[in-house]
Amino acid sequence: MHIPDGYLAPxxxxxxxxxxxxxxxxxxxxxxxxxxxxxxxxxxxxxxxxFTIMMMNVPVAGGSSAHAVGAVLIxxxxxxxxxxxxxxxxxxxxxxxxxxxxxLAFGMNCLNMAVVMPFSGYFVYKIITGGNSPGTARSLxxxxxxxFAGINLAALLxxxxxxxxPVLFTAADGTALYCPYPLSVSIPAMMxxxxxxxxxxxxxxxxxxVAYIAKAAPQIFLENQTLPDAxxxxxxxxxxxxxxxxxxxxxxxxxxxxxxxxxxxxxxxWGEWSADELRSMVGYVPRGFQSTADxxxxxxxxxxxxxxxxxxxxxxISAAAGIxxxxxxxxxxxxxxxxxxxxxxxx
Amino acid sequence: MNTTIFKLEDLTFSYPMGEPVLSxxxxxxxxxxxxxxxxxxxCGKSTLLKILAGLLVPQSGDFSAFGNKINAAALKKDAAxxxxxxxxxxxxxxxxxxFSSNVREELAxxxxxxxxxxxxxxxxxxxxxGQLGIEKLLDKPPYHLSGGEKKKVAIAxxxxxxxxxxxxxxxxxxxxxxxxxxxxxxxxxxxxxxKTLIFATHNLELVPHVADRAVLFGEDHRIHADxxxxxxxxDTAMLQRVNLVDEHFHTHPxxxx
Amino acid sequence: MTRNKSNVSGSGFIAGTLSRxxxxxxxxxxxxxxAANGRLLQSLDPRFKIVVVLAYMIYxxxxxxxxxxxxxxxxxxxxxxxxxxxxCDFIRRTWLYLPLIVFLFSLPGATGFFSGGAPVLYLVPAxxxxxxxxxxxxxxLMALRVSLRTGDSLSFAFLLLMTTRWSDITGALRSxxxxxxxxxxLNMAYRYIFLIAQIGTSMMQARHIRTIGRIxxxxxxxxxxxxxxQLFVRVHQMSEDIYSAMKLRGYDGSMISLRAMKADTLxxxxxxxxxxxxxxxxxxxxxx
Numbered sequence: 001m002h003i004p005d006g007y008l009a010p011x012x013x014x015x016x017x018x019x020x021x022x023x024x025x026x027x028x029x030x031x032x033x034x035x036x037x038x039x040x041x042x043x044x045x046x047x048x049x050x051f052t053i054m055m056m057n058v059p060v061a062g063g064s065s066a067h068a069v070g071a072v073l074i075x076x077x078x079x080x081x082x083x084x085x086x087x088x089x090x091x092x093x094x095x096x097x098x099x100x101x102x103x104l105a106f107g108m109n110c111l112n113m114a115v116v117m118p119f120s121g122y123f124v125y126k127i128i129t130g131g132n133s134p135g136t137a138r139s140l141x142x143x144x145x146x147x148f149a150g151i152n153l154a155a156l157l158x159x160x161x162x163x164x165x166p167v168l169f170t171a172a173d174g175t176a177l178y179c180p181y182p183l184s185v186s187i188p189a190m191m192x193x194x195x196x197x198x199x200x201x202x203x204x205x206x207x208x209x210v211a212y213i214a215k216a217a218p219q220i221f222l223e224n225q226t227l228p229d230a231x232x233x234x235x236x237x238x239x240x241x242x243x244x245x246x247x248x249x250x251x252x253x254x255x256x257x258x259x260x261x262x263x264x265x266x267x268x269x270w271g272e273w274s275a276d277e278l279r280s281m282v283g284y285v286p287r288g289f290q291s292t293a294d295x296x297x298x299x300x301x302x303x304x305x306x307x308x309x310x311x312x313x314x315x316x317i318s319a320a321a322g323i324x325x326x327x328x329x330x331x332x333x334x335x336x337x338x339x340x341x342x343x344x345x346x347x
Numbered sequence: 348m349n350t351t352i353f354k355l356e357d358l359t360f361s362y363p364m365g366e367p368v369l370s371x372x373x374x375x376x377x378x379x380x381x382x383x384x385x386x387x388x389x390c391g392k393s394t395l396l397k398i399l400a401g402l403l404v405p406q407s408g409d410f411s412a413f414g415n416k417i418n419a420a421a422l423k424k425d426a427a428x429x430x431x432x433x434x435x436x437x438x439x440x441x442x443x444x445x446f447s448s449n450v451r452e453e454l455a456x457x458x459x460x461x462x463x464x465x466x467x468x469x470x471x472x473x474x475x476x477g478q479l480g481i482e483k484l485l486d487k488p489p490y491h492l493s494g495g496e497k498k499k500v501a502i503a504x505x506x507x508x509x510x511x512x513x514x515x516x517x518x519x520x521x522x523x524x525x526x527x528x529x530x531x532x533x534x535x536x537x538x539x540x541x542k543t544l545i546f547a548t549h550n551l552e553l554v555p556h557v558a559d560r561a562v563l564f565g566e567d568h569r570i571h572a573d574x575x576x577x578x579x580x581x582d583t584a585m586l587q588r589v590n591l592v593d594e595h596f597h598t599h600p601x602x603x604x
Numbered sequence: 605m606t607r608n609k610s611n612v613s614g615s616g617f618i619a620g621t622l623s624r625x626x627x628x629x630x631x632x633x634x635x636x637x638x639a640a641n642g643r644l645l646q647s648l649d650p651r652f653k654i655v656v657v658l659a660y661m662i663y664x665x666x667x668x669x670x671x672x673x674x675x676x677x678x679x680x681x682x683x684x685x686x687x688x689x690x691x692c693d694f695i696r697r698t699w700l701y702l703p704l705i706v707f708l709f710s711l712p713g714a715t716g717f718f719s720g721g722a723p724v725l726y727l728v729p730a731x732x733x734x735x736x737x738x739x740x741x742x743x744x745l746m747a748l749r750v751s752l753r754t755g756d757s758l759s760f761a762f763l764l765l766m767t768t769r770w771s772d773i774t775g776a777l778r779s780x781x782x783x784x785x786x787x788x789x790l791n792m793a794y795r796y797i798f799l800i801a802q803i804g805t806s807m808m809q810a811r812h813i814r815t816i817g818r819i820x821x822x823x824x825x826x827x828x829x830x831x832x833x834q835l836f837v838r839v840h841q842m843s844e845d846i847y848s849a850m851k852l853r854g855y856d857g858s859m860i861s862l863r864a865m866k867a868d869t870l871x872x873x874x875x876x877x878x879x880x881x882x883x884x885x886x887x888x889x890x891x892x
Contacts, residue, residue, distance in 0.1 A: 006753030180713025212833025460854030
């Protein structure tokens with residue numbers, strides 16, 4: 001369910017990144033205290049594992065994809081905050097190495113797969129498993145259902161995130177500026193793929209992995225360990241669940257508040273303001289802009305009617321000039337780099 | 348004169364949620380000794396080596412190294428760093444300990460973490476590469492190397508900090524015969540320099556050329572024999588009893604040259 | 605997607621994954637090959653590179669003018685060329701995969717069902733009963749726009765990745781105040797991914813050799829869920845050793861590397877030049 005960069009308006013992605021920053025900070029602190037240095041290899045292994053699992057994906061109508069994540073498995077092994085750290089790391093590596101899911105969309109992808117999924121999945125797991133230890137039949141059912149529930153909740157959120165784009169971000173002529181599919185398409189498309197394929201796979205993988213690890217290497221589970229200075233273990237009673245995770249609520253509230261604020265700036269697409277809009281924004285219109293605008297104004301109405309030939313020529317010349325100028329800049333800079341590079345090598 | 352470097356007394360160690368691997372275990376190793384640890388798989392050799400290297404902490408018993416008591420508290424941050432500088436450890440699988448982008452950086456890693464200035468580090472790297480004959484590999488990434496080359500780089504990256512003790516876990520695994528001979532010569536050279544060598548191996552051909560003392564583990568995780576190497580290797584009946592060799596094993600006089 | 609499927613045999617989604625694994629190795633070799641060749645982008649401070657790359661991505665995300673989006677793509681290609689990256693490969697890897705998929709998946713959104721405006725290309729001609737199935741010009745532009753944005757973002761991400769060592773990227777993130785635990789997890793996870801890829805690949809290949817006939821998707825899925833735990837435990841032991849090995853050599857979370865990170869005139873100039881380039885692009889947006 002990675003969402004590519006082109007599908008999300010920055011007015012939605014940037015507030016989400018801002019809201020995620022405190023979440024990441026809290027996750028980092030919690031993991032350092034609770035999971036400890038001893039479990040760092042397992043945590044990193046979980047991140048690597050999640051990355052690997054996410055590589056097996058199938059594209060889904062609407063532009064996203066369906067795949068298992070492994071977030072609930074990590075939450076069962078080391079706690080949900082550990083899953084946040086691990087899956088965020090996996091998503092970052094993916095965004096950089098494979099370009100899956102975009103850099104600007106990173107906040108949203110983390111929200112879906114590194115926060116909503118492990119926390120909701122772990123919550124369901126705990127409700128079903130109760131006090132039973134991992135490896136028992138109850139825990140395996142809990143793992144399967146938790147995995148299924150977690151991934152579908154995340155998919156629903158993702159569907160919502162890109163399904164609202166065409167509602168909020170359209171050009172003057174009504175075409176979508178970002179994702180073109182409304183909720184009526186995105187939700188069924190995503191949920192179909194995740195309820196029928198990715199969800200069962202996630203549930204099966206989570207459950208099977210918990211079963212195997214509980215038998216072959218039970219010391220991996222955090223609740224089987226006695227850390228010397230652990231304040232409280234994740235398997236405290238569920239009443240404490242909300243109390244403990246209230247730290248999460250504050251950033252989420254910030255997120256929810258910021259998003260409409262970002263949406264208020266939707267207006268006209270950036271950079272395509274007319275002279276009037278520019279004037280009201282900046283206070284004046286740059287003289288060059290005004291005269292060019294008038295010039296185009298004169299020519300533009302005739303475009304569809306008479307020959308677009310000279311028009312196209314002007315377009316081409318302007319484009320070529322711009323590109324040539326940029327190329328010149330880069331070329332000069334690269335020469336400068338080569339020169340400087342010689343004395344930099346002494347370092 | 349012999350100074351005891353490692354002293355283990357009544358050690359018990361078990362992995363989390365597992366059976367004890369070592370029980371009431373005692374052993375001491377002197378400076379300059381070249382000790383070979385023998386035994387069938389799973390009898391505790393690797394565990395012992397890791398305890399000596401400061402990687403594992405026993406649940407009970409006393410472990411002292413260089414005259415100091417070693418326990419979890421003693422192995423925190425900076426103290427750990429200086430301990431690891433003095434006691435080098437070579438993993439069975441070289442891939443495990445090679446993680447830099449190229450061989451030069453791999454060798455430079457240790458000295459850099461110790462805080463040495465960069466130009467000093469670079470000249471140390473060149474020296475070490477020359478000593479081990481891996482100058483040609485300096486700009487290559489580690490995963491491009493053959494098994495023997497990886498082992499050389501792994502050893503170089505540990506030797507570069509000039510440890511007093513070198514511990515090797517099954518060093519000849521993944522090595523072709525030529526590299527094995529190279530390793531043998533290297534270890535002999537290090538032993539002659541006065542370094543303390545402790546290694547575990549299945550490769551009985553290697554043993555008499557490098558070690559002067561042999562410690563034999565049985566399948567019950569206890570020491571069955573602790574003798575000078577020739578003596579132990581000549582006692583084929585005992586070696587068979589602990590399931591280390593089968594009835595076809597025998598040594599030759601020239602093995603001990 | 606890759607032309608060279610290397611030594612991957614069989615079909616189905618596991619084979620697909622296997623080929624992505626081998627692309628992973630290809631990537632790693634690629635990055636190290638080009639990350640140290642001393643050309644344009646390789647000589648710059650990674651922190652500045654990250655800032656500039658982010659700037660282009662954010663700018664591209666806000667812009668809707670197709671000419672500007674194409675311009676951004678051209679800038680990325682120019683930087684690729686100036687940094688010694690093989691242009692054909694670069695363009696193939698960035699444009700021929702994800703942007704193409706995004707374009708194809710947006711095409712239904714370019715039809716009359718989703719976008720208003722005059723029809724420009726008919727798939728099913730209009731008849732007495734229906735308007736027919738057609739693409740609108742606005743819709744096609746939308747699909748183009750969306751895939752251009754994706755490709756632009758991807759191009760710059762690839763530029764960053766291919767011209768910067770992984771340890772430099774994480775080092776730069778660290779110096780930009782990313783909590784140390786994330787940096788440690790990133791570094792180690794990166795290392796473990798290759799480990800998993802190696803062991804996972806041999807597990808999959810071993811299975812492939814043992815299986816006669818086509819492997820059915822359901823069997824594939826069962827294999828995945830069964831072997832996930834197995835793979836995890838197998839890799840786990842090795843991962844502990846890797847961590848021990850790092851600690852033994854003095855690693856305590858932050859890596860001091862041979863390359864010091866100090867900004868100099870070159871880096872600030874780079875920042876300035878890209879500011880100018882973005883302004884030029886923006887101006888072009890008004891004209892075009």
